[in-house]
Amino acid sequence: xxxxxxxxxxxxxxxxxxxxxxxxxxxxxxxxxxxxxxxxxxxxxxxxxxxxxxxxxxxxxxxxxxxxxxxxxxxxxxxxxxxxxxxxxxxxxxxxxxxxxxxxxxxxxxxxxxxxxxxxxxxxxxxxxxxxxxxxxxxxxxxxxxxxxxxxxx
Amino acid sequence: xxxxxxxxxxxxxxxxxxxxxxxxxxxxxxxxxxxxxxxxxxxxxxxxxxxxxxxxxxxxxxxxxxxxxxxxxxxxxxxxxxxxxxxxxxxxxxxxxxxxxxxxxxxxxxxxxxxxxxxxxxxxxxxxxxxxxxxxxxxxxxxxxxxx
Numbered sequence: 554x555x556x557x558x559x560x561x562x563x564x565x566x567x568x569x570x571x572x573x574x575x576x577x578x579x580x581x582x583x584x585x586x587x588x589x590x591x592x593x594x595x596x597x598x599x600x601x602x603x604x605x606x607x608x609x610x611x612x613x614x615x616x617x618x619x620x621x622x623x624x625x626x627x628x629x630x631x632x633x634x635x636x637x638x639x640x641x642x643x644x645x646x647x648x649x650x651x652x653x654x655x656x657x658x659x660x661x662x663x664x665x666x667x668x669x670x671x672x673x674x675x676x677x678x679x680x681x682x683x684x685x686x687x688x689x690x691x692x693x694x695x696x697x698x699x700x701x702x703x704x705x706x707x
Numbered sequence: 708x709x710x711x712x713x714x715x716x717x718x719x720x721x722x723x724x725x726x727x728x729x730x731x732x733x734x735x736x737x738x739x740x741x742x743x744x745x746x747x748x749x750x751x752x753x754x755x756x757x758x759x760x761x762x763x764x765x766x767x768x769x770x771x772x773x774x775x776x777x778x779x780x781x782x783x784x785x786x787x788x789x790x791x792x793x794x795x796x797x798x799x800x801x802x803x804x805x806x807x808x809x810x811x812x813x814x815x816x817x818x819x820x821x822x823x824x825x826x827x828x829x830x831x832x833x834x835x836x837x838x839x840x841x842x843x844x845x846x847x848x849x850x851x852x853x854x855x
Contacts, residue, residue, distance in 0.1 A: 639819070646816035656849065665797035665851040668790070668819045672849045685847060692843040696836060698823045700816040701809040 562702075563589035564694055567617035569601040569634065570594060570652075571626055578679060579621070582686040588694045593617065598629030602637060605644060617647060618699045621689070622669075624653040624660060632663060639668040646700040650689060714740035715845055715852070718768035720752040720785065721745065721803075722777055729830060730772070733837035739845045744768065749780025753788060756795055768798060769852045770844055773820075775804040775811060783814060790819040797851045801840055 566583065570576045576594045583592050593614070595601040601622070604611045620638070624631035631651065638644045648670040653660070656674045664672050673689070676682050693699070717734065721727045727745045734743050744765070746752050752773070755762045771789070775782035782804070789795045799821040804811070807825040815823050824840070827833050844850070 642817075645819070646813060648816070648822065661849050662797060662851050665799070668796070670821045671799065671844070672851070673847055674849055688843060688847050692839060692847075693822070696824060696839045696843075698807065698812050698825055700813050700823075 563591050564619065564699070565615045565617045566590055566592050566619045566621065567601065567604060568592055568594045568621045569596075569598065569626060569631070570621070570623045571596045572623075575675070575682065578683060579686050582683050583690060586690050586694065588690070590690075590694070591615075597627040598631060598634045600628075601626075601634055602629065605638065616644075616702070618702075619693055620647055620649045621652050622649050624651060624655055624664070632660075632667060635664065635667045635669055648693065648697075648699065650693070652685075652689075713852075714742050715770065715850070716742050716744065716766050716768045717770045717772065718752065718755060719743055719745045719772045720747075720749065720777060720782065721772070721774050722747045723774075726826070726833065729833055730837050733834045734841060736838075737841050737845065739841070741841075741845065742766075748778040749782060749785045751779075752777075752785050753780065756789065756792075769850045771798055771800045772803045772840070773800050775802060775806055775815070783811075783818065786815065786818045786820055799844065799848075799850065801844065803836075803840075 568576060568579055580592050583590055595604050603609055604614050607614050622631050622634060635649055638649060651664045651669045651672045652675055654675050661672050676685060719727060719730055731743055734741055746755050755765050758765050773782050773785060786800055789800060802815045802820045802823045803826055805826050812823050824836060827836060
């Protein structure tokens, strides 16, 4: 495999997922990664935005290096969250991976039109779901160069 | 994982014939049927995408692999034009370049590149990278080609 090209600091991943089972599986899978990472899990779209904008109890939250975003979320749906991120000059650089049950052509097209970085349909089978998380980890954490941490470099 | 019966069309924008050749070999071994179209500068790439002469019959690619340092029109400009075009912006663009400068990485993501990959200099590693792009983008990801 390709050696890790990303920096030595742990990679911060934000997972926005309202299904606790899947969130747990993703957490377990990422824990076994060769690459140090911190996974932050938010259960709805509003909470995800509070996290990204460091509001309230998230005032110390890191800006994530990668976002895994479900589409069907309580309070604010995933497409709205995506659109807000990709219109925000400070957040738009963060890769957003759509990870959803939906395989509707309309959702796929809309997500890409809103500048999702990629769209993945969650397999229902749990082993396959774990495989998908591993592949995401492998591709995005070791093959891809993630955007540098800060916009304003001294 | 995905049952694509229609071959996937990939546009590679690369001015180094050696790299283009290697990418072609790597993709030929893919389990998934794909057609690779290669253009060697940014102007040709835009003509291909906009179906201008001599590409009036060109198919719309499902995936674009784009180098940054290109003759005639720079890759950054090509990326910008793609992502500002209502008909093209949904096509995933993988930046595949020698550059690993933070400025290029940041700028590419800000211009909505779908991902940024630095080409390894080692040829075997380069083939591995192309294969991992293929594995990820052609089998795990759902491409926006439903509306083709």
